[in-house]
Amino acid sequence: NAAHDVTAFGKGVFGDKRKFEAQAYEGKFRLFDATRGDGVVTYDNTTGTNVDVLSINKMFKDGAAVDAHVNAEKTYDYFKETFGRDSVDDNGQQLISAVHVGENWNNASWNGRQMSYGDGDGERFYPLAGGLDVGAHEMSHGVVQHTAGLIYRNESGALNESYADIFGAMVDRDDWLIGEDIMADGSIALRSLEDPSVIVDERTESGYSPDHWSKRYIGNLDNGGVHINSSINNKAAYLVSEGGEHYGIAVSGVGREATEQIYYRALSFYLTRNSDFSMMRQAAIQAATDLYGSNSAEVQAVTQAYNAVGVY
Ligand SMILES: O=C(O)[C@H](CCc1ccccc1)CC1(C(=O)N[C@@H](Cc2c[nH]c3ccccc23)C(=O)O)CCCC1
Numbered sequence: 688n689a690a691h692d693v694t695a696f697g698k699g700v701f702g703d704k705r706k707f708e709a710q711a712y713e714g715k716f717r718l719f720d721a722t723r724g725d726g727v728v729t730y731d732n733t734t735g736t737n738v739d740v741l742s743i744n745k746m747f748k749d750g751a752a753v754d755a756h757v758n759a760e761k762t763y764d765y766f767k768e769t770f771g772r773d774s775v776d777d778n779g780q781q782l783i784s785a786v787h788v789g790e791n792w793n794n795a796s797w798n799g800r801q802m803s804y805g806d807g808d809g810e811r812f813y814p815l816a817g818g819l820d821v822g823a824h825e826m827s828h829g830v831v832q833h834t835a836g837l838i839y840r841n842e843s844g845a846l847n848e849s850y851a852d853i854f855g856a857m858v859d860r861d862d863w864l865i866g867e868d869i870m871a872d873g874s875i876a877l878r879s880l881e882d883p884s885v886i887v888d889e890r891t892e893s894g895y896s897p898d899h900w901s902k903r904y905i906g907n908l909d910n911g912g913v914h915i916n917s918s919i920n921n922k923a924a925y926l927v928s929e930g931g932e933h934y935g936i937a938v939s940g941v942g943r944e945a946t947e948q949i950y951y952r953a954l955s956f957y958l959t960r961n962s963d964f965s966m967m968r969q970a971a972i973q974a975a976t977d978l979y980g981s982n983s984a985e986v987q988a989v990t991q992a993y994n995a996v997g998v999y
């Protein structure tokens with residue numbers, strides 16, 4: 688008997704009720720959403736199967752699997768509804784997520800083909816699938832890979848990272864933080880786009896994430912600081928959207944909707960594999976000009992934001 692689509696239910700990592708698309712298959716239920724692109728599929732890495740053997744009458748019991756599945760559905764919908772993009776490759780590519788990867792692994796990743804989530808050790812992180820912005824971050828690496836293809840080191844890598852954070856913050860839209868839901872050590876988040884300097888990244892001497900180009904990390908840790916210097920572009924994007932004064936430079940924000948359109952157009956039309964921060968500034972100004980005109984508030988906001996973080 689063939690599989691058929693069902694709306695299923697489950698509780699996420701933190702016990703919250705979730706609803707999502709799955710399939711009834713040979714008397715069991717599997718995390719395969721056939722309604723989005725070529726499918727959204729979520730696996731338990733310890734068993735290698737997407738069949739939730741514990742599921743009965745469409746109730747799924749694996750919280751990390753439920754959250755990872757919903758993260759992918761929501762991020763698929765964000766790119767489709769906001770930019771008309773059909774999955775990471777704009778051709779419906781199947782979105783694959785694996786949960787319970789590693790042993791209490793304190794991380795998550797996009798490996799070029801799929802998303803993987805660790806369960807965390809309960810001291811630094813809770814299961815990372817519990818963070819919608821984490822899932823959106825990982826899938827956004829797939830979008831970057833199929834557009835500008837920003838090389839994952841030094842400044843192009845920091846832009847790759849920044850784009851994953853920006854889209855992560857746009858999908859998980861109620862704040863400008865990354866990882867706020869999955870921190871087990873009492874810190875507010877893994878990164879803040881609003882005020883990078885409030886987050887300690889122990890890989891830098893100062894410990895703080897840079898919010899100005901003059902404070903960029905120069906060294907070999909973290910592929911040349913891709914998760915560190917991303918905060919410079921993150922701050923710029925935050926200022927474009929929300930505005931504010933930064934190092935004495937005032938920016939009038941233009942809101943999340945214009946900001947996401949500007950950054951997506953810059954990524955998909957102007958940036959390339961080796962683009963650096965200066966090219967990011969030019970690409971965002973050009974994208975804003977294309978969309979809103981050269982004398983627009985949007986162009987002004989982008990220009991001022993990059994002035995404020997010291998990128999020319
Ligand atoms: O996708 C990414 O960029 C991160 C994947 C990192 C990774 C790269 C290559 C192979 C495996 C894992 C995962 C996330 C991340 O930013 N991880 C931080 C975790 C971290 C913060 N501070 C650290 C200090 C040391 C080691 C790790 C960290 C990182 O790997 O940077 C993104 C959202 C949340 C988890």
Ligand SMILES: [Zn+2]
Binds near residue numbers: 828
């Ligand atoms: Zn990343």
